[in-house]
Amino acid sequence: MPRQPRLDAPGTLHHVMGRGIDGIKIFRNKKDREDFLERLADLCRADALSVYAWALMGNHFHLLLRTGNQPLPNNMRKLLTGYVVNYNLRHKRYGHLFQNRYKSIICEDDPYLLELARYIHLNPLRAGIVQNLNELRGYHWCGHSGIIGSVKRDWQDRDTVLAYFGKRKRRATEKYENFVAEGIKTGNRPELVGGGLVRSLGGWSQVLSLRRVGSKVFSDERILGSSEFVNNVIADAEEKAKETLRLTLKISDLPALAGKVCEGQGVAEAALRSGLRKREVVRSRRIFCQIAVKKMGYSGADVARFLGINTSAVNRLAVSDELPEVKKYI
Secondary structure, three states: OOOOOOOOOOOOEEEEEEEEHHHOOOOOOHHHHHHHHHHHHHHHHOOOEEEEEEEEOOOEEEEEEEEOOOOHHHHHHHHHHHHHHHHHHHHOOOOOOEOOOOEEEEEOHHHHHHHHHHHHHOHHHHOOOOOOHHHHHOOOOEOHHHHHOOOOOOOOOHHHHHHOOOOOHHHHHHHHHHHHHHOHHHOOOHHHHOOHHHHHHOOHHHHHHHHHOOOOOOOOOOEEOOHHHHHHHHHHHHHHHHHHHHHHHHOOOHHHHHHHHHHHHOOOHHHHOOOOOOHHHHHHHHHHHHHHHHHOOOOHHHHHHHHOOOHHHHHHHHHOOOOHHHHHHO
């Protein structure tokens, strides 16, 4: 059965997991963990994503993040490819490090952002890496210590999590810690990691109950949320797929797109693919980037290479307010 495509859009909440091939350790020592976190921090500082919760677990990792100005596949490629290269050099090994591709699940913010933050941050305790909550407070390789402030992580978005517990940070931190403590007795949470129906309904008992009465719900292995949320995400994804298909029927690749935009805007293609800052050229370049990245699915790096400009410039143009001329070319 062919694997399903990734679901993503700017601002989407994801639970991302990666596991070592054949169960091998992907984090052997402090240097490995620091390397991984520094790469993650760089993406956060570039506004490519926001990270709310994370845990590095020896042979796997968990991330709870929201995509920013770059799609999730671009972010994960930057994070994992660079990490694997350095890991292999450090440990004098060759070949793949991660088992298959990473797993990503789109999540509904309420109630799952908090539930997943707690679930992820309790991983070291459930695995016996730390023995109690007091040890978890100072544990460096899990985002819990960053949220309560015992370990400084300026790139981790702790404010979003604490905002659920009140405006006064000290009191909110206490409430968050109580919330995490209450999660210990719940143990493993199959409704957070099970199949599509289980995720959509909050557990097997609800699935069986609705099956008995013949009720139907929308579910998807790639989504954690209510039936309505799952339905909306899939509908949006299908519409985007149709839009991309309509676009590709008209425009086959970047050179074809450049020709159409330059002809329509009355600028030379050489000017588009240069550093010229004339108003009409910049506007044409912005139209080109918005279509290439947001509509055709090219990466910022691919578009940057074609235009001869840097990737950050392409990403800025692509995520800026969509120009009305874009519709003319799609």
